[in-house]
Amino acid sequence: MKRDPIPSALDWAIVDDRERGVFRVNRRVFTDDAVFERERRQIFERCWLYAAHESELAANSSFISRVVGGLPLILNRDRGGGLHVFFNSCPHRGAMVCREPQGRARNFTCPYHGWVFSDEGRAIHRPLPESYSPACTQDESLNLRPVPRFEVFAGFIFVNYATDGPSLPDYLADAGDYLRMIAEQDEDGMVIVGGAQSYSARANWKLLQENSADGYHAETTHSTYFEYIRNREGTVRNNFGKGFGRVRNLGNGHAVSESVNGTPWGRPLARPMESFAQDIKDAMEAARLQLVARLGEERGNFICHSDRNLLIFPNLVVNDIMGLTVRTYCPVSPGYFEVNAWALAPKNEAPLLRELRLKNYLEFLGPAGFATPDDQEMLELCQRAYATARFVEWNDLSRGMLTEDAPAPAKQDELQMRTFWRRWKELMSADEKVAA
Amino acid sequence: MSAGTAARLRPEAEIASGSTHVASRAEVEDFLYHEAALLDAWKVAEWAALFTDDGEYMIPPTDDPHADPKKTLFLVYDDRHRLAERGKRLMNKAAHAEFPHSRTVHQYANVRVSEGEGGETLARCAFSVVRSKGPITETYPGHMLFRLVRIDGALRIRLKRAELALEVLRPHGKVSIIL
Numbered sequence: 001m002k003r004d005p006i007p008s009a010l011d012w013a014i015v016d017d018r019e020r021g022v023f024r025v026n027r028r029v030f031t032d033d034a035v036f037e038r039e040r041r042q043i044f045e046r047c048w049l050y051a052a053h054e055s056e057l058a059a060n061s062s063f064i065s066r067v068v069g070g071l072p073l074i075l076n077r078d079r080g081g082g083l084h085v086f087f088n089s090c091p092h093r094g095a096m097v098c099r100e101p102q103g104r105a106r107n108f109t110c111p112y113h114g115w116v117f118s119d120e121g122r123a124i125h126r127p128l129p130e131s132y133s134p135a136c137t138q139d140e141s142l143n144l145r146p147v148p149r150f151e152v153f154a155g156f157i158f159v160n161y162a163t164d165g166p167s168l169p170d171y172l173a174d175a176g177d178y179l180r181m182i183a184e185q186d187e188d189g190m191v192i193v194g195g196a197q198s199y200s201a202r203a204n205w206k207l208l209q210e211n212s213a214d215g216y217h218a219e220t221t222h223s224t225y226f227e228y229i230r231n232r233e234g235t236v237r238n239n240f241g242k243g244f245g246r247v248r249n250l251g252n253g254h255a256v257s258e259s260v261n262g263t264p265w266g267r268p269l270a271r272p273m274e275s276f277a278q279d280i281k282d283a284m285e286a287a288r289l290q291l292v293a294r295l296g297e298e299r300g301n302f303i304c305h306s307d308r309n310l311l312i313f314p315n316l317v318v319n320d321i322m323g324l325t326v327r328t329y330c331p332v333s334p335g336y337f338e339v340n341a342w343a344l345a346p347k348n349e350a351p352l353l354r355e356l357r358l359k360n361y362l363e364f365l366g367p368a369g370f371a372t373p374d375d376q377e378m379l380e381l382c383q384r385a386y387a388t389a390r391f392v393e394w395n396d397l398s399r400g401m402l403t404e405d406a407p408a409p410a411k412q413d414e415l416q417m418r419t420f421w422r423r424w425k426e427l428m429s430a431d432e433k434v435a436a
Numbered sequence: 437m438s439a440g441t442a443a444r445l446r447p448e449a450e451i452a453s454g455s456t457h458v459a460s461r462a463e464v465e466d467f468l469y470h471e472a473a474l475l476d477a478w479k480v481a482e483w484a485a486l487f488t489d490d491g492e493y494m495i496p497p498t499d500d501p502h503a504d505p506k507k508t509l510f511l512v513y514d515d516r517h518r519l520a521e522r523g524k525r526l527m528n529k530a531a532h533a534e535f536p537h538s539r540t541v542h543q544y545a546n547v548r549v550s551e552g553e554g555g556e557t558l559a560r561c562a563f564s565v566v567r568s569k570g571p572i573t574e575t576y577p578g579h580m581l582f583r584l585v586r587i588d589g590a591l592r593i594r595l596k597r598a599e600l601a602l603e604v605l606r607p608h609g610k611v612s613i614i615l
Contacts, residue, residue, distance in 0.1 A: 196498075198603075224530045358505065377533040
């Protein structure tokens with residue numbers, strides 16, 4: 001078998017010179033087919049990947065079919081409430097068994113030859129069964145194949161395609177507390193609001209991970225968003241041109257960019273803008289007081305007044321900003337990736353706050369928001385211009401590098417990206433698991 | 437819509453006297469073609485001026501085209517202020533996804549007109565918007581719902597709701613134009 005042509009150390013890919021404060025990423029990592037193939041094995045088949053939120057599978061017999069890390073899956077609850085995650089492929093001849101994005105089902109029937117699987121994945125019926133040998137009818141491998149591992153943390157369901165490796169809580173490291181900080185915004189938990197945003201970009205997937213918590217680009221890429229806020233409110237707080245907030249390395253490639261009352265937008269829980277109607281302001285204050293009563297002054301107010309862009313390696317973003325978005329993405333090829341994004345909300349949120357939340361989300365976020373399309377444009381401009389990568393070889397991610405160990409590297413620094421790339425290099429350089 | 441229904445909505449006497457607010461299909465079509473031409477010409481301020489003071493522009497999510505924007509995450513849910521701001525933003529060079537401006541063709545077909553509540557005219561039609569920018573040309577198909585009212589004799593838009601007939605926004609990736 002042909003060996004992977006990428007040197008295991010990947011030293012050609014990244015310059016990480018802490019002494020001089022220089023961090024460079026070779027643009028070939030965004031365009032190279034061999035890098036892409038290696039990412040599939042070393043990253044997407046080894047890391048914990050966000051698959052769904054528990055609220056999407058609240059009812060017994062509910063199911064979702066969804067592509068996670070490039071692989072089609074069925075996630076379902078059986079009639080007794082047990083959670084399952086299967087590869088969405090018939091063990092007989094491979095057809096995708098489940099073709100609806102979500103619904104209720106007590107069993108799954110493959111459309112090709114009519115094999116029927118129970119909600120626990122067992123093959124319970126095969127047409128014309130008499131011709132099968134006992135070796136086949138008793139063969140467990142002819143059941144729906146469960147994914148090697150899945151775990152739930154604070155309502156977030158993750159899958160892992162490797163049988164070994166750290167547990168989900170260990171993998172999440174210090175990012176776990178930030179997911180808890182999302183989950184505890186309602187005493188009964190959070191819910192994915194209906195209305196998925198399923199889009200794509202003609203760019204490398206890693207560019208979106210870089211972009212999703214990049215404080216440095218806001219003032220230029222999103223100047224028209226700030227103008228909208230100014231036109232609506234009469235004034236705009238724009239700190240993005242100066243250092244504010246902080247970035248934290250959360251371990252294992254995860255990072256957060258956060259600030260308290262530093263951003264120019266309203267937060268549905270709970271930071272009203274001047275232009276919000278009085279009944280909304282009152283409802284927000286009531287929600288804040290409720291949160292503070294439950295979580296305490298410090299944590300409750302921190303959730304209400306601060307913004308967080310949370311990056312969970314490799315491909316999950318949970319941004320708690322003018323809306324609360326859960327965004328995951330996966331490459332289809334080096335130059336094209338797919339995005340699935342949702343709005344998350346407190347389960348018991350008052351209807352007028354829910355409407356405000358959804359409206360507020362769209363002033364910036366999503367494929368028709370006032371900001372996301374411009375982000376997409378930037379990623380695609382990068383990808384198109386990487387055609388020059390043999391001549392213009394390096395991306396620079398050195399901002400704030402000499403002060404990255406200080407207590408609070410600013411949001412505009414690029415520590416969050418360096419954190420991603422260091423982990424990326426580590427995993428990409430690790431010896432490949434030998435296939436059994 | 438049957439000819440009989442049209443006659444019921446638009447008795448000749450009322451057309452003559454102007455006492456009805458419900459528009460004929462021909463009038464609605466003329467209005468929609470005008471609206472489409474404004475968008476193709478990037479006359480977005482004039483486009484926004486077609487809306488009533490309480491006018492709304494919205495695009496439901498691709499996975500739930502009949503959803504309620506108060507309960508479901510849409511792609512666009514603009515009140516009158518924001519839809520005007522949407523247009524204004526697109527005329528700024530810093531609206532990067534639309535700089536330089538893409539070329540578009542907004543088309544309406546299968547127009548059906550009926551009477552809505554309070555003298556509104558409901559217009560439902562199929563739409564197809566073709567957008568071309570640089571090397572990429574893409575089509576946004578769907579069904580449009582307009583709630584139209586007559587103010588000082590002229591039709592105005594109280595609601596423009598563009599229900600995309602796309603399962604996902606791929607490979608489009610975004611809706612950076614006004615549909």
